Amino acid sequence: MRIQNEPKPVSRRWLLGASGAALLTAGCSDTEGKADTGGKADGGGSTSGKDAVVPGGVLGANFNEDPSTMDFSMLEGLSAGWLRGFVPMPEIDETPAEQQAAVKALLSAHDRGYGTVLSLKFPYNHRPMPAADSSAMDAELARVDKVLDAAMGKVDILAMANEPFIESLKKDHDGTLNAFYEKVARHVIAYRKKRFGERCRTRLYMGSLNHLDRPDWRTQATERWMTFTRETSEIEGVDIHPHVAAIEDSQKYLDYILPKLRRDQKFLVTEFSLVLLWEQHLRDAIPAEFARRYKLPAGTKVWQVIKQATEHPFPQHKWHDFLSMSPWFETHKHYLRNQIQKFRDTGQLAVATYGVAQAPAMVKDFGPDKQPWLLNSLYSNLVVRPEDGKPAPSYGFFDDFRALQRAQDHRPVRTAETRT
Template sequence: MPDKSLNNNAVEYASNQDASMKFLSLGANFNEEIADIDNDLLENAGVKWVRGFVNINRLFLNYTDERGIWGVRSQAITNFQPIIPFINAKNTATENGRKVKLIFSLKLQFKNRNMGVPEPGSKGMDLMMKAIEEFLLAKNLGREIAVLVLGNEPMWETPLEDVADYEYFLNALIDSVGAWKKKNEWDFKTYIGALNRVSEVRQNAIGNKVLEIAKNNNKIDGLDIHMHVDDILEIEDDLKFIREDMGITKSLICTEFSIVRLFNQHSNDLLGEAFTTKFGYPENTRIFQWLNSAMVAAQSGTPISAAEFEYGFKTRDWYPDQWFFDFIKAFKKYDVDIATYRLQSHVRNPLRLLDKNSAMWSVNAPYNGELLGYFENGFPNKNPLVIPEYETVLKVH
């Protein structure tokens, strides 16, 4: 089980929790990496939820430019093995004996192969509905999940010129899901989303349409959001926009959040003389180059220390200490029911080394084998930037 000792900041956080504030459940997000779910690690981490997604368009539809969507890859659905460890995650017991609950998102990537949103009443729309229904029936996924999210960042994955078709499609999918739930006696909640950076892209037609449907369609239980910020002061912006400006009172969940955009701004910064002297790196080493060295060391079984990793960020004037707690505080203020965060990062073979323009997703994971290697028991080493806050929130909530 995780070390339940709390650092000073964590003790202060725990003691300041107001019993009248909204309860928040925390869980582990795996995105498409659901084949990598390790039940032992889930139990060790103590999470209450597990979230993953699949790309329906890319994996399960036949498409050509000439014919459009012309078929469902039913055999691919039947043989889709990554869904098995995802469903098995439900068998993981939390500390209080309750089972982990599952959130599943359908990634509907209409920009995939320039597919576009199928027109109302078209064969392509019928085939998309058929593929989604078959997938929910396969391994009886619809029975196992507690939450189904229809869509994953549609504002980035849907052509803006298809907004009218997308509105029709999403409402039709909502109706179909309702019918499937009744027919198969499924009891999961239905959310739509997930919307990212809504306060920054207020004029995005697809995003606004999702907000409108979330607010007005009584068959929708709530909205899923993603929050990847570059300024710690912006954490509340999306939540305030949704709750106050848009007037959405339904349940909110947040299945992805991080300060990755802030990390990205500084990936090409010099480590500085104090760091390079202390840890023995060349004078002009930059942050992304140092992280590449950490990946190589982790792969070779001689990882850098947690102390070095922590020093590399927490000594920088731009790094917002305790940012994880800031997210949680905002979630509670604006009544977010569930938040899932990327749990782990594996050593990759072959290594995916960074350059100065790479997104620094590898920094985020609280269990971080990719950058910090592994314990003797096989669990990834803990990320000191995240793990104290992560484990504290799990304990308190």
């Protein structure tokens, strides 16, 4: 996910700023709710007596790179049993891997019995990607090793890319990108085998493909990506990020990847949303009923109301009125429920994760040209005033997320080990 109008370079200090309820401050030192993770047979023993399982059809929560906007009480409010985030690899040069924000958050979640998904992000948007046999490649693999030292055998799933075709220059889609990520994948596979022998808790997936609903994003490079995924026995599937304008467009992702996977492989969906649909309506006039009720000028635009909420958060009833009176949202308030059903119906979904909270970058300098990621989140924590000190649940999505949770996905999660 990329947030338009985000300051460059991205400042994590700004993003992580002053969240008193930060997930990281909840930290590993708080033992309340921890699961016993000492079991060897399946990579994660528990006190519940549940049998270890292969992840399938799971719906979890996602914080991307910034866990500071959420805490474990928010996950408990959602009844979530799984959590996903990504680590920007350059940060490993500045911070020990086990202390890097996303890694630390997921390790803490693991200690509390959550299932976890970690994606590796290699940002090459503004510079050439190194050749697979270069010293720069060796430096990347050294960073990877530090993350693996901290997380391999603890996280349940490792995605060996975040959004590779977005996080790279177009010219590197000539084969350089594929060679880079294939080198990373082989390195991770060899590391896992050497350290853990025949079996390991951590399952390996190739990271996410974007815009597969557009023909010009289904290329020789994406074909090679899928071929490598299918032909590498240690890889259990591929990740997709269907941010779309209509739920039908996500089917195009499935139509592309599913025939290219082995019969024993599954897919991840670590990000998905209707953000492109929301974006189409930012310049719409707000509903007349909403304007009358809240004494707003006729012709006020959707983006202007959202901007007001980012600057002076609304009472919950006002925000819910805004969305429920807007046909473009009201008719899609069960998108999450409908989309997960489509993913589960394939029989090949491993884990899907959905955005938990609104982050500062989503609301900063909001305007008509900024993608409205904030409309996706399960909590409306930055546009609605908290009630009784608790962040406001989102309209529609929050209740559906809770209803979609299954008993087999509740904490403590015990995933079966996989062959290395």
